[in-house]
Amino acid sequence: MDTVRLKAYAKINLGLDVIRKREDGYHEVRMIMQTIGLYDKISINPTNNPSIKVKTNLHYLPTDKNNLVYKAAALMKETYQIKDGVYIHLEKRIPVAAGMAGGSTDAATTLYGMNRLFHLKLSNEELLKLAVQIGADVPYCVMRGTALSEGIGEILTPLPPFPSCHVLIVKPNINVSTKFVYENLHLDSSTNHPDIDGIMKHIKEQDLYGASKLFGNVLETVTEKEYPIINDIKTRMLENGAIVSLMSGSGPTVFGLFDDIKTAEKAFYDFKVSPLGKQVYLTNLFQPDANKFV
Ligand code: ATP
Numbered sequence: 420m421d422t423v424r425l426k427a428y429a430k431i432n433l434g435l436d437v438i439r440k441r442e443d444g445y446h447e448v449r450m451i452m453q454t455i456g457l458y459d460k461i462s463i464n465p466t467n468n469p470s471i472k473v474k475t476n477l478h479y480l481p482t483d484k485n486n487l488v489y490k491a492a493a494l495m496k497e498t499y500q501i502k503d504g505v506y507i508h509l510e511k512r513i514p515v516a517a518g519m520a521g522g523s524t525d526a527a528t529t530l531y532g533m534n535r536l537f538h539l540k541l542s543n544e545e546l547l548k549l550a551v552q553i554g555a556d557v558p559y560c561v562m563r564g565t566a567l568s569e570g571i572g573e574i575l576t577p578l579p580p581f582p583s584c585h586v587l588i589v590k591p592n593i594n595v596s597t598k599f600v601y602e603n604l605h606l607d608s609s610t611n612h613p614d615i616d617g618i619m620k621h622i623k624e625q626d627l628y629g630a631s632k633l634f635g636n637v638l639e640t641v642t643e644k645e646y647p648i649i650n651d652i653k654t655r656m657l658e659n660g661a662i663v664s665l666m667s668g669s670g671p672t673v674f675g676l677f678d679d680i681k682t683a684e685k686a687f688y689d690f691k692v693s694p695l696g697k698q699v700y701l702t703n704l705f706q707p708d709a710n711k712f713v
Contacts, residue, residue: 423536426458427528428563428705429519430556431588431667431674433581434613435636437604445555445571446601449615451578451622454563455586455674456702459525460510461488463532465503471496475509487522490553491529498549501537514590514698516597518668520556527560547575563707565622567615578619580706582627585683587656587675589690591648592697600669603641612637631663631676642670649673652695659686 434451441447466472471492473482484490488509495501507529513521530549534541541549543561550557555572567576613635621630643649649666652673656664660682661675677683687701 422462422464423532424460424462425528425532427461427513427524427560428454429457429513429521429524430454430559430563431519431586431672432636432665433630433634434615434618435638435668436612436615437601437606437637439606441571446604447570448568448572450568450572451615451618452559452566452568453581454565454705454707455588456705457513457519457588457700459513459521459528460508461525461528461532462508463492463529463536464506465536466506468504469496469502470504472504472506473509474507475511477511477515480509480511480515487526487553487557488529491526491549491557492533494549494552495530495533495537495539499537499539501533503537505533505536514588514672516594517590517672518595518597518666518670519588519672520560520668523554523556524560526550526553526557530561563705565704565706567619578622579625581622581630581704582625583704584627584662585677585680586702586704587661587677587683587686587690588672588698588700588702589652589656589674589696590672590698591646591652591695593646593648593671595642595646595669595671597669599645600638600641603645604638606637610637611635611640627676627678628662634663634665636666636668638669639666642666646671648695652690655689655693655695656686659689661686 438447565578653664656675664675690696
């Protein structure tokens with residue numbers, strides 16, 4: 420059996436709304452998700468002993484069952500009674516704990532990789548059922564592209580591809596706990612909910628500017644209050660000519676969209692030398708080929 424090598428792509432949220440807190444403690448969300456060209460690299464090798472071994476370039480990440488790559492491989496092994504073990508190498512490039520679903524996309528990609536390596540011939544629908552057992556964002560990371568995500572993240576509706584543009588990613592040197600953000604989100608009549616339906620309407624019309632005007636993330640109110648640097652980055656992106664800038668997920672990563680590469684590159688170099696950004700990337704949207712996993 421050959422080594423399987425795959426790219427695990429990050430996501431940004433073009434819109435993120437929280438509808439309510441459910442009785443079971445989960446939050447019901449409505450989010451517009453978009454895959455971008457920033458990725459981790461995953462290679463999976465079969466081994467003769469039954470164990471799962473994970474190695475990664477980031478020494479502080481877990482390599483046991485607490486790594487989502489391990490969890491995904493273990494779920495596949497158990498569900499399909501795979502006797503062989505695997506050696507997985509994970510090269511992280513997506514900022515960690517940053518609101519870009521890094522761990523979830525690694526898990527989704529491992530599901531694809533195990534499917535291919537062991538010739539399981541599972542459909543996307545079967546992979547989606549496994550994905551939801553790992554985490555709320557993992558099903559979207561199996562689907563990828565432009566999509567509406569509802570429920571706790573497991574109800575997915577594909578949308579027409581978002582109009583192509585350049586994406587600047589800036590992650591400041593702070594760590595934000597997703598748990599902290601949700602615990603400090605207090606929804607009331609003054610909450611400014613983004614117009615998710617309006618964004619979808621403009622996406623269907625392929626109207627980049629119209630959609631961008633409506634972008635919003637209800638979690639920004641919590642994170643920006645605690646970490647003013649997020650607002651500083653957003654402001655600087657707009658000063659640098661971004662069409663829109665927004666925090667992704669529960670942060671602290673901020674993204675900006677640009678329709679002109681020269682402006683985007685200028686902004687990229689500005690952030691590269693600025694103390695505001697610890698990790699800075701310039702990339703594009705990524706729209707997957709429905710029949711092919713890259
Ligand atoms: P989300 O956007 O879904 O909220 P995130 O970007 O905030 O995700 P991750 O990068 O997925 O967060 O990581 C959150 C935590 O999960 C990390 O602190 C890390 O300890 C753990 N983790 C487990 N597996 C992975 C992985 N493969 N990559 C990154 N983090 C992982």
